[in-house]
Amino acid sequence: xxxxxxQSLILSLITIILFGFLYPVLVYAFGQLMPxxxxxxxxxxxxxITGFENIGQSxxxxxxxxxxxxxxxxxxxxxxxxxxxxxxxEYLSEVKARIDTFLVHNPGINKKDIPSELVTAxxxxxxxDISPDAAYIxxxxxxxxxxxSADKLKELVSQNTEKKYLxxxxxxxxxxxxxxxxxxxxx
Amino acid sequence: MNTEILSVIFIVTAIVVLAYPLGRxxxxxxxxxxxxxxxxxxxxxxxxRISGIDPYRDMDWKxxxxxxxxxxxxxxxxxxLILSLQNLFFWNPDNIAAMEPAQAFNTAVSxxxxxxxxxxxxETGASYLTQxxxxxxxxxxxxxxxxAAAALLFKGLANKSGSNLGNFYSLxxxxxxxxxxxxxxxxxxxxLINGTPMTFSGAQEVITLQGDTVNVARGPVAPMVAIxxxxxxxxxxxxxNSAHPFxxxxxxxxxxxxxxILLIPVAMVFALGFYLNRKKFAYIIFGVMFxxxxxxxxxxxxxEMNGNPEIEKMGISQPLGSMEGKEVRFGSxxxxxxxxxxxxxxxxxxxxxxxxxxxxxGMMQMLGxxxxxxxxxxxxxxxxxxxxxVLAIFISGLMVGRTPELLGKKIEAREVKIAVLVxxxxxxxxxxxxxLAAHIWxxxxxxxxxxxxxxxxxxxxxxxxxxxxxSGAANNGSGFExxxxxxxxxxxxxxxxxxxxxxxxxxxxxxxxxxxxxKKYTPESSGSLKxxxxxxxxxxxxxxxxxxxxxxxxxxxxxxxxEFFSILR
Numbered sequence: 001x002x003x004x005x006x007q008s009l010i011l012s013l014i015t016i017i018l019f020g021f022l023y024p025v026l027v028y029a030f031g032q033l034m035p036x037x038x039x040x041x042x043x044x045x046x047x048x049i050t051g052f053e054n055i056g057q058s059x060x061x062x063x064x065x066x067x068x069x070x071x072x073x074x075x076x077x078x079x080x081x082x083x084x085x086x087x088x089x090e091y092l093s094e095v096k097a098r099i100d101t102f103l104v105h106n107p108g109i110n111k112k113d114i115p116s117e118l119v120t121a122x123x124x125x126x127x128x129d130i131s132p133d134a135a136y137i138x139x140x141x142x143x144x145x146x147x148x149s150a151d152k153l154k155e156l157v158s159q160n161t162e163k164k165y166l167x168x169x170x171x172x173x174x175x176x177x178x179x180x181x182x183x184x185x186x187x
Numbered sequence: 188m189n190t191e192i193l194s195v196i197f198i199v200t201a202i203v204v205l206a207y208p209l210g211r212x213x214x215x216x217x218x219x220x221x222x223x224x225x226x227x228x229x230x231x232x233x234x235x236r237i238s239g240i241d242p243y244r245d246m247d248w249k250x251x252x253x254x255x256x257x258x259x260x261x262x263x264x265x266x267x268l269i270l271s272l273q274n275l276f277f278w279n280p281d282n283i284a285a286m287e288p289a290q291a292f293n294t295a296v297s298x299x300x301x302x303x304x305x306x307x308x309x310e311t312g313a314s315y316l317t318q319x320x321x322x323x324x325x326x327x328x329x330x331x332x333x334x335a336a337a338a339l340l341f342k343g344l345a346n347k348s349g350s351n352l353g354n355f356y357s358l359x360x361x362x363x364x365x366x367x368x369x370x371x372x373x374x375x376x377x378x379l380i381n382g383t384p385m386t387f388s389g390a391q392e393v394i395t396l397q398g399d400t401v402n403v404a405r406g407p408v409a410p411m412v413a414i415x416x417x418x419x420x421x422x423x424x425x426x427x428n429s430a431h432p433f434x435x436x437x438x439x440x441x442x443x444x445x446x447x448i449l450l451i452p453v454a455m456v457f458a459l460g461f462y463l464n465r466k467k468f469a470y471i472i473f474g475v476m477f478x479x480x481x482x483x484x485x486x487x488x489x490x491e492m493n494g495n496p497e498i499e500k501m502g503i504s505q506p507l508g509s510m511e512g513k514e515v516r517f518g519s520x521x522x523x524x525x526x527x528x529x530x531x532x533x534x535x536x537x538x539x540x541x542x543x544x545x546x547x548x549g550m551m552q553m554l555g556x557x558x559x560x561x562x563x564x565x566x567x568x569x570x571x572x573x574x575x576x577v578l579a580i581f582i583s584g585l586m587v588g589r590t591p592e593l594l595g596k597k598i599e600a601r602e603v604k605i606a607v608l609v610x611x612x613x614x615x616x617x618x619x620x621x622x623l624a625a626h627i628w629x630x631x632x633x634x635x636x637x638x639x640x641x642x643x644x645x646x647x648x649x650x651x652x653x654x655x656x657x658s659g660a661a662n663n664g665s666g667f668e669x670x671x672x673x674x675x676x677x678x679x680x681x682x683x684x685x686x687x688x689x690x691x692x693x694x695x696x697x698x699x700x701x702x703x704x705x706k707k708y709t710p711e712s713s714g715s716l717k718x719x720x721x722x723x724x725x726x727x728x729x730x731x732x733x734x735x736x737x738x739x740x741x742x743x744x745x746x747x748x749x750e751f752f753s754i755l756r
Contacts, residue, residue: 001253003239008258010238011356012265012328015363019327019414020320023368024385027375027410031385040384040405040433042391049393054382054432055403057395064397068515077390077402078311079427081512081540083669085647086495087754091511096501114503116494120511123430123540129515131507168190169197170438171507171518180396 043177045184051177052076056128059176062105063145065130065138065183067176068117069098072125081123095119106141113137129173132161148186156182191520195488198442198524202449203477209450210457210469216365217338217358217462227364234360242360245351248701251339252694254355255332259299259690262325266295269321270313279314280389281404286312293678298322300689301329301564303415303422303535303664304681306673310404310425315387322422323411327363327371330418330451333566334362336693337455340570341462343700344594347708352701362566366451367417374413377443382436385409408433416447419564421535421664429525429538430514441517441538445525448534452562455569463594467719472572475728479561483551484527490545491523496754512540523548530555533564535664542642542651542667546754549667550747553654556661558735559613564662567689570696575734576718577606577699579727583716592715596703609695613660614738616684620656621742625649627676640677642669646753650746659684 031038041053051057058074059067071082084091098119103109115134135157143150160179164170215222235242246254269276270291274284286294290306297304298321307313313322335358342352379385390402408424412434415422429435429444456476460469491513494505508519517525522539529536530552541552555561560572577593581603584591591598628634628641635641641648651667658665659681666672672681717723 001257004254004257005261007238007240007356008254008261011234011240011360012258012261014234014237015328015360016265016320016324019363019368020324023327023371024319024323024407024410026372027379027413028385028387028407030376031379031409034379036382038379038383038385038409039388040386040391040403041382042393045396049391050396051393051401052391052403054436056432057393057397057401058399059397061397074399074401077404078308079404079425079431080308081427081430081543081668083540083542083642083667084511085542085643085650085669085750086497086509086511086545087645087647087750088643091643092497092501095498099501099503111502112504115507116498116503116505117507117510117515119503120498122510123512123514123538123543124427124432126432127514127516128432131515133506164190165438168193169442170194170521171191171515173515177396184396 054128056126064180065135065176067130068127069121070125071121074126076126079125082121128175130176132172135174191518195520195524198445202446206450206453207457209454211461213454213458214461224365240356242354242357245353247350248352248697251352251355262299263295266321267291269317270294273314273317276316278316283314289675289678293682296682296685298325300662300685302662302685303420305422308426315406326414326418326420327367330367330565331359331363333564335359337566337569339697340700343704345463346704350705370417371413374447375409378409378440381440383409384433416444419532419534428536437516445528448528448532451565452532452568471719471724475724476561480531483555487523487527487548487551488520490548491519509545512543526552531561533661533663537665542669546747546751550743553657556657556663557739558731559661560731573696574606574609575731579730583726595708595711596706602699605695605699609692612691616660616687617656620684621653624652639671646746646750653742653746656684660688662688
């Protein structure tokens with residue numbers, strides 16, 4: 001028994017060094033070879049870090065393309081989903097309220113054209129993307145506020161659409177941060 | 188055809204295609220045959236010499252299980268120590284505090300047992316050092332333990348006589364260095380290329396385009412995500428696991444991560460065929476597992492892609508399906524694929540919030556863990572299925588009036604008793620745990636204010652408790668995360684469930700293999716039951732479904748089934 005204990009103890013210590021230190025350090029070394037040194041891909045606008053490429057941030061202002069609701073208000077230091085069940089009455093009235101708010105901010109839009117991701121919260125609470133439909137439906141509002149023609153905005157959205165990989169893997173999507181940075185640069 | 192469904196078919200096919208050669212390789216590692224990774228051998232030999240372990244000393248099943256329990260006990264103490272003192276050490280740029288005892292107990296058990304149930308949130312509850320030397324370390328060796336246990340079982344089945352099953356220490360280390368480590372390095376690099384961070388810098392403050400100030404948590408994410416997927420661990424770096432864009436940045440990483448979940452569990456089945464040189468037997472087992480897996484997967488994909496009927500009633504469109512708790516970059520079909528894959532394999536990582544799944548999809552996820560035999564965790568998945576194989580042989584033997592035999596060895600009362608005990612243990616833990624929780628909830632006045640457990644009312648609230656004990660007992664680790672589970676009741680309750688759910692289903696079947704190994708071998712004759720026939724496959728699948736589904740059906744009827752009918756169009 002004592003022999004077992006001693007053998008196990010030493011084997012554990014060595015494997016802690018192997019899998020807890022050496023393996024991560026090796027991966028770290030690979031990480032340093034990556035273009036952005038695997039620091040999370042920060043995005044800089046006018047010399048200031050305005051966010052990370054893959055981390056969604058809150059866009060509630062009417063002059064920006066809005067993104068999805070978030071259960072944690074896009075807090076990237078403590079992520080989370082709503083964890084509401086599909087039949088929860090409290091949750092369903094929240095969704096109803098989001099639909100109404102959207103219709104108030106986007107007059108002239110048909111209710112049936114609102115894509116469901118714009119009124120449901122994501123799993124991480126920091127989903128960086130929306131679908132192309134969810135961007136196109138906001139063009140009329142943004143065009144009015146920014147005095148930019150709808151055609152120009154449509155072009156912008158289509159330029160920022162990331163297509164499925166190999167034509168079938170995944171979903172067509174738009175990174176909202178990149179889209180809004182491009183929108184700000186549009187004259 | 189819808190491209191989302193095409194993606195699902197592509198991923199599932201890729202898993203099977205990749206698992207076959209891996210199975211052949213794993214069998215070689217178990218047998219000690221030459222492989223292209225033999226340059227590891229000197230390193231392993233040095234490790235054994237320092238530890239005073241003779242890797243060539245074969246042990247019987249009792250000695251092997253003693254070794255397993257001893258080293259697991261040391262891992263538990265190690266985890267408790269670091270978790271309780273993590274505030275004192277380096278690699279803690281965000282100044283994370285120590286864990287309190289009940290939560291540390293739950294977390295230590297959780298990672299030691301390959302469960303990775305997380306009652307803390309990574310970005311606020313664990314330092315970088317803890318993530319690496321406790322979680323990442325245990326994710327390797329707990330997976331190695333499962334694979335080694337399966338190797339002991341394989342040896343027991345292959346033996347014509349004698350009681351030697353191999354050496355646990357040697358098998359555990361080799362499973363980690365020869366199988367898990369090379370794959371983990373490969374997956375880590377793929378993740379790095381796609382933007383997963385690997386940094387020791389702390390959270391970064393940013394001022395967003397709109398002018399809000401936000402802290403973005405990051406850290407040494409990539410190595411942990413790789414091994415959590417490959418070792419069917421599932422414990423993520425961040426609270427939201429692989430729904431977090433740093434853990435799973437795009438559909439390519441999503442594809443690689445889903446493949447990583449199922450790769451080794453499927454390969455283990457093929458490895459059995461190569462190891463015993465009974466390929467047809469392995470194909471029958473694979474067929475049973477695959478049919479079971481698909482019959483949970485297909486309905487789940489259908490329901491998630493169809494969306495939430497309650498939202499449809501509000502009159503908006505759901506072209507992407509049910510999107511609550513899901514990420515746009517994955518979509519509903521691949522989220523459903525992940526949900527079923529992770530629950531069938533006792534992995535437990537998530538890329539969507541299962542609590543928000545449509546009712547019957549949530550039921551399929553629970554069933555995956557309750558049956559716990561459709562591929563299952565690395566190593567332990569086949570071990571679970573082995574229990575059902577013994578029962579199926581026994582029942583077939585009774586039906587045709589022949590002595591039940593497995594690979595030329597008689598299955599007698601003692602083996603069947605062990606198998607029945609192991610098979611009944613799983614539902615016993617889940618059902619009694621859930622019953623106790625439901626009783627406490629129902630007998631507390633104003634439980635929402637006092638206990639604060641449930642995030643949803645009615646049927647779904649019951650499902651949250653049912654899911655949690657199911658996940659603990661199946662060593663899965665996913666959750667209906669709305670449950671307020673960081674309380675003494677849940678920390679200790681699921682801690683016990685995880686311990687029982689880990690070690691009894693390993694020790695029982697390995698003991699059976701040890702007993703069978705010593706029995707007299709009689710070559711198969713025309714009178715023996717053919718275990719590599721389709722008919723046996725049908726019997727096996729029926730045993731799994733009848734034993735599993737009937738035991739759990741009443742619970743499922745109270746939770747997801749009732750919820751489903753309550754929101755039917």
